[in-house]
Amino acid sequence: MNDLIDFALQTKFEKVKKLRNNLEEFNKLLNWRKFLKYFPTRSSFVGRPEYEKILMIKILFLQSCYNLSDEELEYQIHDRFSFQQFLNFPESIPDYSTIWRFREELTEGNLIEDIWSELQRQMINHGITIEKGVIQDAKFITADPGKKHSGMTGRGREAKTSRNADGSWTKKGKKNIFGYKMHTKVDLKTKLITCMGLSTAKTHDGRVDLAENGEVIYRDRGYSGMGTRAKGDATMKRGKLEPHEILRNKRISRLRCRGEHPYGTMTRSLKAGHTKLTTLTRVYIQQTFVCIVYNLHRLKFLLKNLVA
Secondary structure, three states, X not given: OHHHHHHHHHHHHHHHHHOOOHHHHHHHHOOHHHHXXXXXXXXXXXXXXXXXXXXXHHHHHHHHHHOOOHHHHHHHHHHOHHXXXXXXXXXXXXOHHHHHHHHHHHOOOOHHHHHHHXXXXXXXXXXXXXXXXXXXXXXXXXXXXXXXOOOOOOOOOOOOOOOOOOOXXXXXXXXEEEEEEEEEEEEOXXXXXXXXXXXXXXXXXXXXXXXXXXXXEEEOHHHOOOOOOOOEEEEOOXXXXXXXXXXXXXXXXXXXHHHXXXXXXXXXXXXOOEEOOOOHHHHHHHHHHHHHHHHHHHHHHHXXXXXX
């Protein structure tokens, strides 16, 4: 009976391998082993062995690909051949609490910044040229505010609660929004995200400047009147405008709109834009991986065009 089950699973796996599999393509785009050097060597081998760091990074990547909770992610890895193949068929699969602890580990020091920088280097090594012209924009990441009176009072700071610790309220038009705001800097030519940041929802877009000194930055009216470190400030103007200022806005808008592309992909393909996490640092780790997944989607498209 066991031989029959093994044969059936092997047959199914062979069929899965022949089908279109984005995850296998993503596996080949990056040298995942290069991320390992940023993690400190374990000082003591007493206690339960740690899961391999590359395995954990790829698991968080999977999570952002499909917008899964930690619990659902654990189940899907056990259930799906494509997930296990992407992870190189690990002998042991981490449970949801291990996934949560690894995300917490990434909040310490500069680990997530090092992972992001390594991604940028590997994209450039693929022959993708990053231009000096960039677009800065922002996107709301909605969250549930939680209950103020949830029956958790008097149980100490470590008590579990549904209250969101760092999210904030803001208003856009007539709509009230609670949560966070992701800020991105996008390369004008390739539409790759080269830098990202996170704030609470009430933070004004212009308070976050992602530009570098030698860049020309394109921004919408929301940034009007806000300074920037960029060499060239191509921010759209607002208020009562002269005819030449209206034409200038139109020229900028035709370029600036390219910065909306990542958000469209995140919303439609990655089902991103909402978080169940409750602190700024945890949401930052989550959204960094969303940006990594977007960049690999975009890199795959760009490399196909280079070949063509």
